[in-house]
Amino acid sequence: MWSFFARDPVKDFNYEILPETQETSGIWTLHRGKRKIGGEPVSVFVYEVSTGTEEQAQLAKAAFKRMKTLRHPNILAYVDGLETEKSLYLVTEQVTSLAAHLKAQSDRGGSGELEISWGLHQIVKAVSFLVNDCHLLHNNLGIWSVFVDRAGEWKLGGLDHMTPENEDASTSLPSAKAVHPDMDKYDPPESPNGGEKWAGDVWRLGCLIWEVFNGPLPRTTSLRSLGKIPKALVPHYCELVGANARARPNPARFLQNCRARGGFLSNNFVESNLFLEEIQIKDPAEKHQFFQDLSENLDSFPEDFCKHKVLPQLLTAFEFGNAGAVVLTPLFKVGKFLSAEEYQQKIIPVIVKMFSSTDRAMRIRLLQQMEQFIQYLNDAAVNSQIFPHVVHGFTDTNPAIREQTVKSMLLLAPKLNESNVNQELMRHFARLQARDEQGPIRCNTTVCLGKIAPYLNAGTRQRVLISAFSRATKDPFPASRAAGVLGFAATHNYYNVTESAARVLPTLCTLTVDPDKNVRDQAFKAIKSFLTKLETVSEDPTKLAEIEKDVMSSAQPAGAAASWAGWAVTGVSSLTSKLIRTGPGAEVGGPADNTPVAAGTASPRTGNPVTDGVTVGKELTGLSKAELAKKKREERRKELEAKRAERKAAKGPLKLGTRKLD
Structure with missing residues (x-):
């Protein structure tokens, strides 16, 4: 007990x-x-x-x-x-402590004026609260009584010597100087009864400002030397440490003066913090505008502030404030400051929930920015919580949604299970390629199919690829026909020699008389490539196994897709943007630029000639007209050199398959 x-x-x-x-x-x-x-x-x-x-x-x-x-x-x-x-x-x-925080910031590259401006705003506001609302005197204000939390917020502490305004501090509590004799350099020059009761705290506020910018105060007379105090703050600082105690401003007035236009406390960082403090009482239009502007300002804001103050507000705004798609851009910007574990805990649950939203603007921005967060999504979440919502985009009436959904498969395919990628996804691709009214979307579907071919199992590749690319070569949209040819070339290792000879080459040969020159050029190159493979086997049948080693190979894991020479989804994905604007400047589903440009006219954005409603030239190939002409001249020169070499070798017998065709 x-x-x-x-x-x-x-x-x-x-x-x-x-x-x-x-x-x-x-x-x-x-x-x-x-x-x-x-x-x-x-x-x-x-x-x-x-x-x-x-x-x-x-x-x-x-x-x-x-x-x-x-x-x-x-x-x-x-x-x-x-x-x-x-x-x-x-x-x-x-x-x-503030001293330790400023030193750490200095070691990392310096604590910027933005962060200091907001910190001083907070301390002055705290002093104003004590003086004007509580009628209390701090009597111990200095750099030693200021502390900083993990978000970079400055907090006033050191309440040891605090007294009521109408009480004599010298009789109620020991003075700071009595406990710490070296503190007398922070005492104001006037007698205790000079000026307002709070005049001493205002003087010490000036001492605090001096030390924040210049380091420890060696003596009282050092206050006359401005040092590194910013010019915008100098006149207001001088008022704080003026010899006339009666002329010193009340903390509330000092705050008001510094917040005036051009003042030290008048900047985007302070404004953003003040808005966040009152965000719960702001109307939806104000919040929407704030989050739009926030994206541009975040690059100049301190990292700790973004992680610990902005991020919680963004998550709350989405969860309870119906902020919608406008929070996505700043959310992903702040996400770059997080570790993988923090991202998984804080951002991913929100992203998963966002995919279930029926807001089209939300959906399209998620798809457009998927590259920023896809690495943090685990396969189980993708297949069970995200993919079922994403596939609705394949049947959306808005072409921009369909386009972004197709492009997102490049990132999602490596994480999809066998059923989703070989059955569900192929079903949607087949419908888009055959029936979508937008030529560029049909083209992008063909491109994407070729890019994700390594993730398909052998049976699906045998059943789908040749049929899909053959269908694309009959598309009325020239870029789709070119995509079909390039798809054959890029996936040539998945066809055995019999399929190459009996199904692929006959399809490609019909395109040698295609009305579009680009399609014809790509067809000739693909034909040469397949003929070279057939010639190689004909000359040396023992190489058949090596050439067909990938035909029945298993689906490749993430990151193992083969590279595509001369074709990438970014080259043709831009085509759809000529039919409908899906960028930040357009309202998704609204009266955007969704009318095809008339053929034969100039593109209003690039000035390039337009064919079948899309800009050709640099928009499709990634090269300017001058670069295209130079490339064609180089190809022609190489062809002439090859013919001259063949004529020189004509004195001896020719052997098929001895020269590798380009």
Whole structure:
């Protein structure tokens, strides 16, 4: 029974003090800590009664009491506390001292003026709250009494010397100078009764600003040297440290002056923070505009701010605020700052939920930006939670949705299971290729099929590829016919010699008289390639097994797809954009630029000639007209050199298959 009363209360404390780091803050020692159950990080301020004086113990107990009763977003948040005969434990939100934070930022490249501007805004707002709302005097304001949380937010602490405005601080509590003799350089020059009661706190605010930009204050006279204080802040700083106490501005007026147009506290970073603080009471139109502008500003904002303040607001705005697609761009920008584990925990659940949205703008932006998050999606989530929603895009009435859905398969195919990729996906591809009214979408479907061929099993490749590419070669849209030819060439290793001779070559030969010159050129090259393979087997039948080794091969794992020489989905995927604008400047499903350009006219965007409603030339091949002409001249020169070489070799007998055709 007696052992119960003799228990050490520290052992029953809900928080554990970590030994890694210790910082001194006035009479307190700052430790990192964590909750014993759950492991949430905290900070623990410890005051050892045995090592301090009676005056210091009095200050520590006063601060302990004030921390429990004061609540403000810019004042260090009290979490828990414990008072024993030996020590005082003050548990707060996780923070580090401002001095340590500025040093760490300087070591990493410098703490920018944007972050400092918002930090000073927070501290001045906290002082204004104490002076104007609570009628309290801080009496201990300085760099040692400011702390920074993990989001970069500055918090006012150091409440040891705080007193009511109408109470004489010299009689109620020991002065800071009495406890720390070296603190007299921060004392204002006037007598205690000079000017407003808060004039001393305003003076010390000026000292804080000086130290933030210039480092520790060596002596009071150093305040006259501006050092690195920004020009926009200089006139307001001079008011704070003016010799006339009556001329010093109230903290609220100082804040108002600095927030004026052109002032140090008037910038996008401060404006964004202020909006986020009041986002719950903003109307939907204001939120929509804010998130649109936020994407452009994030590049200049501090990383910690983006991770710990912007990201939670973005997630909340989507989850509860019906923000919609507008949060996607800033969400993915912030996602770049996260580790793989953090991304998996915070972003992926939201993305999975977004795919079930019926909002077309949301869906198309997800598809357009899939490359930014696909690596974080596991195969199970793709097959069970994402692919079933994505496939609805194949039948969407909006061509832009269908186009992006087709293109997204390049990223999703490596993660799809056998049923989804060999059955469900092939069924949709067959319908699009045969019946879609948009030629560029039929073309992109053919391109995508060739690109994902390595992920199909052998049976599906045997059943689908030749039929699909043959169908494409009969398409009225020239780019689709070219895509069919290139598809044959790119997947040539999946056809045995019998299929090559009996099914592929006859189809390609019909295109040698195609009305489109590009289709004819691609057909001749593909024919030469297949003939070379057949000639090789004819000359040396033992090479048959090597040539047909991929015909019955299993589906390849992610990342094992063969490269495509001379053709890529980015080359032809841009075709659809001539039929409908799907970029940020167009409202999906709205009256966008979805009317084909008349054939024979000039493209309004590029000036290139238009055929069958799409721009040809650089839009299709990736080369300008001058580059195309140069390439054709080079090809012609090589052909002439080859013919000259053949004529020289004509003196001897010719052997089939001795020269590899291009």
